[in-house]
Amino acid sequence: MTGVEGYMYPNEVTLYWSVLIVLYPYITGLVAGAFILASLERVFRVEAVRPTYRLALLTALAFLLVAPLPLQFHLGHPERSPEMYFTPHSTSAMAMFGYVYLWYLMAVLIFEIWLDYRRDIVLLSKSAHGPLRWLYKAMTLGSSNVSERSLHIDERVGWVVTLIGIPSAFLLHGYVGFIFGSLKANPWWSSPLMPVVFIFSAMVSGIAAVMLIYMAVTKLRREAIDMHCVDTIAMYMFYIFVIDFSLEMLDLVHRVYEADESFRSLDFMVHTKLFFSQIVLQIFLGTLLPLILLFVVQIVKLPEIVRKRIYVFSSCMILISVFAMRWNVVIGGQLFSKSFLGYTTYKVALVTREGLLVAAGLTILPLFILWALLKLLPPWPEKGLHAPAAAD
Amino acid sequence: MNISRRKLLILLPAAALAWEHVLAGTPETAPNYAMSEHWWGLLIDISKCIGCGNCVRACQTENDVPDGYFRTWVERYHRSDWHLESPQVISPDGGKEGFPSVAPDPDGEYFYVPKMCNHCADSPCTQVCPVGATFISPDGVVLVDQTYCLGCAYCVQACPYGCRYIHPTKHVADKCTLCYHRITKGLTTACCEACPTGARQLADLKNPNDPIHAFLRTHKVQVLKPQMATGAKVFYNDLDGSVR
Numbered sequence: 001m002t003g004v005e006g007y008m009y010p011n012e013v014t015l016y017w018s019v020l021i022v023l024y025p026y027i028t029g030l031v032a033g034a035f036i037l038a039s040l041e042r043v044f045r046v047e048a049v050r051p052t053y054r055l056a057l058l059t060a061l062a063f064l065l066v067a068p069l070p071l072q073f074h075l076g077h078p079e080r081s082p083e084m085y086f087t088p089h090s091t092s093a094m095a096m097f098g099y100v101y102l103w104y105l106m107a108v109l110i111f112e113i114w115l116d117y118r119r120d121i122v123l124l125s126k127s128a129h130g131p132l133r134w135l136y137k138a139m140t141l142g143s144s145n146v147s148e149r150s151l152h153i154d155e156r157v158g159w160v161v162t163l164i165g166i167p168s169a170f171l172l173h174g175y176v177g178f179i180f181g182s183l184k185a186n187p188w189w190s191s192p193l194m195p196v197v198f199i200f201s202a203m204v205s206g207i208a209a210v211m212l213i214y215m216a217v218t219k220l221r222r223e224a225i226d227m228h229c230v231d232t233i234a235m236y237m238f239y240i241f242v243i244d245f246s247l248e249m250l251d252l253v254h255r256v257y258e259a260d261e262s263f264r265s266l267d268f269m270v271h272t273k274l275f276f277s278q279i280v281l282q283i284f285l286g287t288l289l290p291l292i293l294l295f296v297v298q299i300v301k302l303p304e305i306v307r308k309r310i311y312v313f314s315s316c317m318i319l320i321s322v323f324a325m326r327w328n329v330v331i332g333g334q335l336f337s338k339s340f341l342g343y344t345t346y347k348v349a350l351v352t353r354e355g356l357l358v359a360a361g362l363t364i365l366p367l368f369i370l371w372a373l374l375k376l377l378p379p380w381p382e383k384g385l386h387a388p389a390a391a392d
Numbered sequence: 393m394n395i396s397r398r399k400l401l402i403l404l405p406a407a408a409l410a411w412e413h414v415l416a417g418t419p420e421t422a423p424n425y426a427m428s429e430h431w432w433g434l435l436i437d438i439s440k441c442i443g444c445g446n447c448v449r450a451c452q453t454e455n456d457v458p459d460g461y462f463r464t465w466v467e468r469y470h471r472s473d474w475h476l477e478s479p480q481v482i483s484p485d486g487g488k489e490g491f492p493s494v495a496p497d498p499d500g501e502y503f504y505v506p507k508m509c510n511h512c513a514d515s516p517c518t519q520v521c522p523v524g525a526t527f528i529s530p531d532g533v534v535l536v537d538q539t540y541c542l543g544c545a546y547c548v549q550a551c552p553y554g555c556r557y558i559h560p561t562k563h564v565a566d567k568c569t570l571c572y573h574r575i576t577k578g579l580t581t582a583c584c585e586a587c588p589t590g591a592r593q594l595a596d597l598k599n600p601n602d603p604i605h606a607f608l609r610t611h612k613v614q615v616l617k618p619q620m621a622t623g624a625k626v627f628y629n630d631l632d633g634s635v636r
Contacts, residue, residue: 007481009507009554010462016545016558076543076563080523083542089524094546097522184620185516185552338554339636341481 006342015334015346018354020070022330023362025176025198026323027067030366032173032199033206034060035109035165040236042162048232054379055217056210057113062370064105069362071097073353093179104172108165114139115158117377119146135376173202180329187262188333193251200244205322207237208315213370215312221380227304231297234311238294241318245287248325265340273335273343278328286321290314425576430531431598432570433625434584435607436506438632440591443468443504448488450586454571461557462486463568464508464583471634472500479634505628505635506592508583509534509555509568510616513623517547517556526565532597532625533572538564552620570594597625 004013038056040046072078081098088095114121122144125136174195180186181194211233218225255263270278293310296302302310331346349355395403443466451457451464466487471479484491487504494502511534518526518534525541528534536547541564548556548565559566571581575594579585584592595604607613607629614631615624628635 007467007483010460010465010483010486011548011557012554014557016548071544074544076545076558077541080540080542083523083540087523089521091519092522092524092546094520094522094544179546183516183520183550185550334549338552339481341479341636 003345003347004342005344006337007339008337008342008344009339012334012337013344015331015344017330017334018074018346019327019331019348019356019359020074020354020362022323022326023070023359024067024074025173025330026205026326027063027070027362027366028173028176029198029202029322029326030206030209031060031064031067031104031109032169032202033204033208034063034210035169035206036203037207037210037233037236039162039166039169042159043166046232046236048228049236051226051229051380052210052214052233054116054377055214055374056206057109057116058373058377058379059210059213059366059370060206061109061113062366062373064101064109065369066362066366068097068101069365070359073358073362093175093182096175100172100175104165104168108161108168112158112161112165113377114141115154115161118143118154119151120377122146170199174199180333185338186333187260188266188336189329191251193247194329197244197247197251200240200247201322201325204237204241204244204318207233207240208318208322211237211311212315212319215308217374225308227307230311231307234294234297234307234314237314237318238291238298241287241291241294245291262340265336265343269332269336269343273345274328274332277324278332282321282324282328286317286324290317290321424578427530429598430596431625432532432575433511433595433597433604433627434508434570434581435593435595435604435613435627435629437591437593437629438503438505439630440589441466441504441506442589442591443487443491444588445486445488445490446586446588447506447583447592448486450582451568452488454574454582455569457566458560461560461566463555463566464506466491467505467507468502469505469632469635470494470497470500470502471632472497474499476634501632503632505631506583507553507555507616508626509551509570510553510622510624510626511568511570513625515622516550516552516620520546520550522546529572533570533575534567535569535572536565536567538562538566541565552617552622595627 034056037049038053038060041049041053072081075081084095084098088098118140121136121139123146125133125140125144128136177195177198180189180198181191183189211230215225215230255266290313293314297307297310334344335346336343351357445466448462448465451462455463457463464486465483467481467483468487468491469479469481482491491504496502511528511532513528513532515528515534518524518528521527521541522544523540523542525538526534526536526547538559543558543563543565545558545565548558556565556567558564571579571583574581580594581592584594593604593607596602597604604627608627611629613627613629615627616631616635617624
């Protein structure tokens with residue numbers, strides 16, 4: 001059989017989870033990470049990251065809106081997916097997806113964004129013209145009171161929502177890790193560390209994405225990047241990345257030392273089929289290199305321009321590394337036989353429903369949504385719009 | 393006949409339900425079959441299997457299994473005494489057309505291992521199905537409701553034995569049904585019927601008179617991957633430790 005080395009059970013030769021299932025945890029991870037960054041300012045009062053607060057929320061929303069699409073494209077019968085809401089199977093980890101997703105989308109993210117933007121929406125509904133005016137009017141949901149007391153209530157409720165949002169973000173992404181980690185049939189996935197590793201890598205990737213978007217958008221707007229802000233974000237990113245890398249290495253060392261029946265098979269795979277994506281891309285280029293660079297920034301006072309370049313480069317490498325990690329988990333977990341006697345090959349199609357073009361489209365789509373959200377709900381103070389609110 | 397608008401609103405959904413029932417048809421009856429009186433499993437005697445592939449062909453014909461996918465297949469193991477843990481295994485086209493002949497090996501042993509769904513009592517595949525489209529019937533058979541399956545393939549990933557696949561044209565999970573349409577009518581499975589040496593025997597574990605009980609008492613039988621604790625109900629006689 002083409003692409004098969006050794007012996008695979010005959011039904012294992014085809015991979016059933018494609019690059020779209022790689023995208024699914026990647027995108028939900030970006031959502032969770034971006035939200036955690038937003039919560040740094042809101043709950044933990046890290047004032048330095050304030051310039052990214054609203055941008056982080058809108059980024060999370062843009063990616064969250066796209067998060068279920070890879071799954072929909074992957075399903076053999078996407079028209080039956082509402083059954084997950086109507087008749088969820090109580091023992092299935094996957095059955096929770098719809099509920100966790102809706103909870104996070106409606107009860108946390110959209111609610112928090114609405115509370116934070118309510119004053120702006122009310123002001124925009126008065127200053128905008130044409131259809132936009134009606135859109136903003138609808139978005140106020142009839143709540144047009146922008147008195148100081150009412151805004152204070154928004155602030156308090158928003159704080160509580162963010163507080164609930166942090167465990168929800170952990171739930172959203174930790175649960176995705178659990179989908180893989182709870183499968184005893186697959187030794188590459190089966191690990192109680194999987195949800196934790198997923199959460200920390202999600203935080204790192206989400207923070208990197210928001211930092212990159214913040215720097216790009218600020219540059220496009222011809223404004224100065226708040227270096228205190230990006231320095232602080234980079235510091236948090238570095239420490240969380242250290243925890244993430246430690247956890248992944250703990251998992252690796254544990255597997256190597258324990259060397260159970262699957263070890264020889266998995267070891268062979270890491271040295272051959274996954275060598276580039278795991279050893280080169282994920283560990284060396286995507287993890288160790290940015291970790292070293294970010295560490296240098298922590299201990300050496302570098303000029304602003306150098307720091308900026310390090311941050312951009314490190315963020316890009318982190319985003320590639322976390323994507324590679326998802327790839328290695330999802331695709332790597334299907335490349336070896338559950339008989340531990342052979343390996344298959346994954347061939348990415350180009351224009352099929354689960355092909356490369358669809359995957360690329362779904363990766364870019366959140367950026368277009370974010371662009372529209374930024375137009376609709378500008379996260380930066382507009383001249384005149386925030387003038388009456390400057391007092392609070 | 394005068395029907396008020398209110399009555400029409402009540403009647404329409406009722407009529408829709410009735411029409412759906414008509415379209416669904418009446419299930420085929422098996423008057424003498426009571427699910428609660430059976431608990432199905434299967435016995436495979438490796439020492440009797442000659443690797444002819446009759447079972448694979450019979451299954452594909454009986455169940456319209458698509459080419460390249462298998463509800464059952466046969467593996468040929470070659471285990472040498474120098475490499476007990478690294479057997480060489482082949483299963484060309486699932487063993488459907490038999491195997492290339494080999495000369496006896498003085499340093500090792502060749503043997504055939506038929507594989508199929510183990511109809512586990514604690515099946516990991518039914519556990520993970522997000523909508524419960526795959527389930528264990530009251531008589532112990534793991535089945536898929538293909539009119540309900542989403543085709544997410546989570547069950548395929550959860551099966552430790554590689555017994556499931558996504559049907560290439562129906563786009564839903566597919567697997568061995570233990571020929572449920574036959575066994576509920578008092579017949580045996582297609583694979584058991586086609587086996588020329590009796591290496592496969594359908595077993596009703598709830599029937600005290602089934603010969604499986606005497607066999608299990610008097611032979612050293614094993615299930616595949618017992619460490620998975622799936623409650624597998626396909627029992628293997630003469631199973632070598634190298635078989636995965």
